[in-house]
Ligand SMILES: Nc1nc2c(ncn2[C@@H]2O[C@H](COP(=O)(O)OP(=O)(O)O)[C@@H](O)[C@H]2O)c(=O)[nH]1
């Protein structure tokens with residue numbers, strides 16, 4: 001359905017006007033966007049970057065418009081990709097369509113700062129109108145705005161709105177419609193002589209150097225953002241820098257420093273325009289101050305933070321459980337229903353039940369955690385607590401290139417890396433976001449737990465007692481984090497050449513969240529996961545099914561059956577016979593053969609071919625290992641981590657060939673090695689898919705190979721050291 | 726008296742003189758209201774001492790000490 005939508009909107013975009021919502025973060029753009037488009041919206045990425053492009057259809061009477069919800073930004077400085085997208089769209093670069101009308105969404109409580117972006121955008125010469133949003137909050141803060149005067153001073157229509165309640169939305173619609181037929185423009189700033197001249201020099205200079213032509217607005221970006229990603233297609237950076245430096249010298253001559261000059265001049269311009277527009281009755285009533293005194297308190301604030309995070313985590317970990325079980329049950333029921341219908345076509349039966357249905361189930365099973373996490377994220381963001389939480393714990397993460405906003409994604413990754421990686425969207429700094437995403441799969445997710453429980457319960461608890469078992473379990477949950485943070489530091493210090501951005505947070509006012517917003521966010525994320533990542537995960541699961549099923553030569557089963565029939569001394573139940581056949585098929589499958597072939601790779605870690613196949617087959621999803629182990633050890637796929645049979649078999653499993661013949665396979669170093677391998681390895685196709693979706697395939701591949709290598713090295717080191725004792 | 730923003734104590738208030746940083750970062754801070762001539766008051770520290778939170782023109786903004794160090798202020 002979504003693809004149809006997009007095709008339709010692409011086709012219609014040729015004719016219908018494009019309107020873009022522009023504004024600072026947190027002003028209510030998305031809320032307004034939802035109000036204007038209803039659910040007729042479409043999420044995609046901007047070409048080549050993973051910045052989310054939200055577009056939708058706005059119906060005005062008989063006219064259709066394309067509405068764009070641009071990423072929030074404070075100015076046009078193109079440091080992050082989000083900001084670059086804004087500049088690219090507004091400049092109509094890279095084949096992007098230039099909007100026909102800009103709707104500036106401004107927070108009425110903070111008019112001047114919000115209008116700085118508008119003042120910068122005035123240079124672009126695109127018709128504009130203004131939505132004066134959050135009027136309710138402004139009133140509560142004792143701020144009065146003379147809307148008529150504001151409109152007069154800025155020369156564009158101004159509409160008062162309260163997006164959360166839909167107030168003013170109809171007025172805004174008619175203002176948009178009027179503005180399209182009768183455009184008005186924001187007043188341009190009058191630049192000092194030397195800046196205007198500097199721009200001209202740059203414009204002609206860029207042409208001479210063979211770059212694309214740049215407008216004055218773009219020349220200003222080059223002038224004021226020394227490391228802007230806006231490059232105007234010039235390779236000769238030195239020449240460009242010379243021109244910029246010369247202009248900076250002139251700016252200093254005005255008594256301004258080049259860094260802040262642009263903002264200072266815009267603020268001066270705005271101050272003259274805003275004269276008499278804003279009156280604030282007495283000192284601003286600051287409701288958040290008394291709440292902050294508690295929530296940001298050294299002791300109480302920290303305590304409340306941990307309680308809040310504990311609730312979020314418990315909900316993810318426990319509430320999601322029953323829902324996930326339900327999805328499992330439904331998957332099982334679907335399999336049970338369809339399986340008999342396909343009795344005569346075993347390949348199709350296995351493909352549909354083992355490949356497709358369990359693949360679909362494997363996608364849907366992530367939904368409860370994603371929905372629950374985004375419920376909490378929306379709640380925390382909308383109340384204004386998220387910024388405070390980031391403030392409280394930033395120091396814990398800043399040393400290794402992450403920041404306070406990394407906490408929630410990393411914490412939720414302890415339940416599951418999928419929602420964790422998605423939650424990293426709340427980080428606006430691209431470098432910190434990248435690092436957070438790469439570290440998320442290191443957190444010990446709940447799918448690793450069965451492996452730990454099986455191995456600790458089988459080998460550590462009986463021998464070393466419950467206390468040691470408890471510590472082992474704790475250590476397994478800690479090891480990923482303990483390695484991830486230093487790795488993040490290494491990555492940031494030596495490999496990532498992106499400039500870090502200052503971590504500057506605006507503390508928003510506390511607000512009462514609206515359910516409408518929260519549910520919208522959950523729906524949006526859930527849908528996106530199923531449609532975008534879901535398809536890849538499904539494809540993975542079908543490929544792995546193929547590798548485990550084929551070639552399936554019937555002679556394998558034949559041979560086992562005749563062996564038993566010809567040897568009457570071994571009596572065996574029908575089930576047990578089927579389990580043996582299943583086990584033999586796995587051994588003969590492509591993945592089984594591959595496992596045997598690569599077993600030498602895992603030899604230094606002390607893994608035999610059965611462990612190797614188990615490890616390999618759990619690459620798409622690590623929890624599969626238990627079922628695979630069940631099949632390999634002739635117990636069938638229905639075992640779980642508590643299975644006594646499986647535990648007994650593991651304990652008595654011996655090498656049947658090679659130098660260690662007759663010795664137990666599962667010695668303590670091997671057991672620890674397997675657990676550490678599982679803790680560090682990226683055995684989760686869904687995580688690879690979601691990283692590819694959130695970053696790109698190169699990072700997903702990098703993450704996969706580096707984690708797998710690290711896991712292998714750790715398992716080998718543990719086994720080799722363990723052998724010494 | 727000239728100092729940098731990170732050297733102020735909680736409750737101290739000062740006037741911004743300049744931002745010494747590369748253009749892009751200075752531009753970003755200036756956009757958020759850190760422009761010469763404005764008054765800034767340190768309102769609180771995070772539990773681990775970093776970042777700090779300041780009030781600038783009625784707006785509460787938190788920034789790390791590393792960035793606060795770039796902002797030169799003058800205490801009256
Ligand atoms: N009081 C009030 N809150 C609003 C209004 N519009 C949006 N909000 C809230 O402001 C927050 C940010 O809104 P959002 O649409 O996500 O802003 P965006 O970052 O610009 O897309 C949300 O918590 C909204 O509920 C409004 O008119 N009044």
Ligand SMILES: [Mg+2]
Pocket residue numbers: 029030031072
């Ligand atoms: Mg938004």
